[in-house]
Amino acid sequence: MKNYYFTSESVTEGHPDKLCDYISDSILDEYLKQDENSKVAVETFAATNSIVVAGQVTSKGQVDIEKLVREKVKEIGFDNQKTDLDYRTCKVEVNITKQSSDIALGVDIGGAGDQGIMFGYACDETESYMPYAIHYAHMLSRKLTEVRKDGTISYLRPDGKTQVTVEYEQDKPKRIEAVLISTQHLEDIQMSKLKEDIIEKVIKTTLPEDMMDENTKIYINPTGRFVIGGPLGDTGLTGRKIIVDTYGGYSRHGGGAFSGKDASKVDRSAAYMLRHVAKNIVANGLASKCEIQIAYAIGMKEPLSICVNTFGTARIPEEQIVEMIRQKFDLTPQGIIDYLKLKQPIYTQTTNYGHFGKSNLTWEKIITLSH
Numbered sequence: 001m002k003n004y005y006f007t008s009e010s011v012t013e014g015h016p017d018k019l020c021d022y023i024s025d026s027i028l029d030e031y032l033k034q035d036e037n038s039k040v041a042v043e044t045f046a047a048t049n050s051i052v053v054a055g056q057v058t059s060k061g062q063v064d065i066e067k068l069v070r071e072k073v074k075e076i077g078f079d080n081q082k083t084d085l086d087y088r089t090c091k092v093e094v095n096i097t098k099q100s101s102d103i104a105l106g107v108d109i110g111g112a113g114d115q116g117i118m119f120g121y122a123c124d125e126t127e128s129y130m131p132y133a134i135h136y137a138h139m140l141s142r143k144l145t146e147v148r149k150d151g152t153i154s155y156l157r158p159d160g161k162t163q164v165t166v167e168y169e170q171d172k173p174k175r176i177e178a179v180l181i182s183t184q185h186l187e188d189i190q191m192s193k194l195k196e197d198i199i200e201k202v203i204k205t206t207l208p209e210d211m212m213d214e215n216t217k218i219y220i221n222p223t224g225r226f227v228i229g230g231p232l233g234d235t236g237l238t239g240r241k242i243i244v245d246t247y248g249g250y251s252r253h254g255g256g257a258f259s260g261k262d263a264s265k266v267d268r269s270a271a272y273m274l275r276h277v278a279k280n281i282v283a284n285g286l287a288s289k290c291e292i293q294i295a296y297a298i299g300m301k302e303p304l305s306i307c308v309n310t311f312g313t314a315r316i317p318e319e320q321i322v323e324m325i326r327q328k329f330d331l332t333p334q335g336i337i338d339y340l341k342l343k344q345p346i347y348t349q350t351t352n353y354g355h356f357g358k359s360n361l362t363w364e365k366i367i368t369l370s371h
Contacts, residue, residue: 002168006168006249008247010138013351015159015160016237018351019046020236021352023051024044024260026068026348030345032345033345034061037060038057038059039056039262040059041265042054043239044069044238045237047236048231049091050092053069053096055096055260057097065094070090073085073090074087083157083228084159084233085232110301111300112296113266114267114298116254118294118296119246119253119291120275120277120278121250121290121292122278128357128358129282130356132166132173137163138353139353140203140207141160141352144181145160155188155189156185159226159233163179163180173211176211176216178219179203179207184227185226242256246355254267259347266296270333274294275355276365277329279363280366280369281310283366284368286316289311290308290309290310290321291310292308292309292325293309294307302331306325306331308325
């Protein structure tokens with residue numbers, strides 16, 4: 001298709017699923033600070049004034065998980081159990097065991113921690129080499145959190161979602177067709193005031209003016225009230241926002257979630273590496289779009305397959321790009337960990353507003369590719 005509409009969504013850090021992702025990644029980072037070889041696979045579940053943390057950890061580090069959970073819930077801004085969650089009174093349950101010795105047999109010798117397929121993607125639609133809709137959906141979610149925390153819109157609460165619909169013409173972003181924002185708020189605020197503030201202080205300060213026109217549709221809290229939010233409005237779970245975390249549905253996803261997993265889990269590390277490779281293929285002018293898939297078998301070091309799709313935009317044959325990837329990049333789990341420095345406690349930086357497109361992360365670095 002050359003002319004079409006495409007929509008992507010994002011969520012704020014107070015969305016119940018993202019709360020869980022953030023807790024899981026915070027636990028991972030705390031273990032890595034004490035022991036860079038920590039093996040961590042932690043899931044978090046959030047419900048009515050309750051947080052459950054479960055999973056497997058093998059580490060020399062010692063982490064007070066309940067204390068950490070309460071700190072992170074407070075950091076996000078949850079302090080009212082009548083509307084969402086209270087860091088002071090919520091119940092925290094911890095169920096952590098050690099990593100399976102069967103998995104360790106393969107991981108400890110540098111093999112993949114599981115079988116699976118992973119994808120990486122990049123395009124030249126934005127300066128971040130991310131698809132247009134998800135790039136700006138993330139910017140809106142980040143802005144929602146910013147204006148809440150700095151007091152610009154002081155009556156907002158932590159939970160929120162954004163959505164951007166882009167009109168494409170000849171396969172290029174032409175204009176923004178629609179913007180949707182749903183944000184939690186205090187009970188006594190008037191909807192007219194909320195809509196005015198969101199349009200003026202979030203949308204107009206975030207989205208490019210030249211991509212908006214008189215036909216752009218704007219929806220703010222379509223159902224009206226959004227007072228009950230966070231885990232009281234909907235349960236949260238680590239790993240449920242995998243499309244928000246990646247490319248907003250514009251590229252395929254292997255299915256494995258990221259948060260709470262150390263880099264020996266190729267669901268995470270290989271997806272980061274493939275983003276790096278795809279971004280550099282586009283940044284070096286070899287294609288305008290690039291999607292890469294690889295597959296692993298548990299315990300094996302080398303990927304079983306590599307597939308490149310440039311959607312007809314490649315300047316050189318795709319087979320040549322595949323061969324260049326094989327020669328240039330070490331795609332073994334250990335090779336990826338070393339190349340991207342994935343034993344560092346960097347993961348809470350990735351949790352919110354997408355794992356890709358942030359220039360400070362190692363997999364976003366642009367390098368020179370020769371072919």
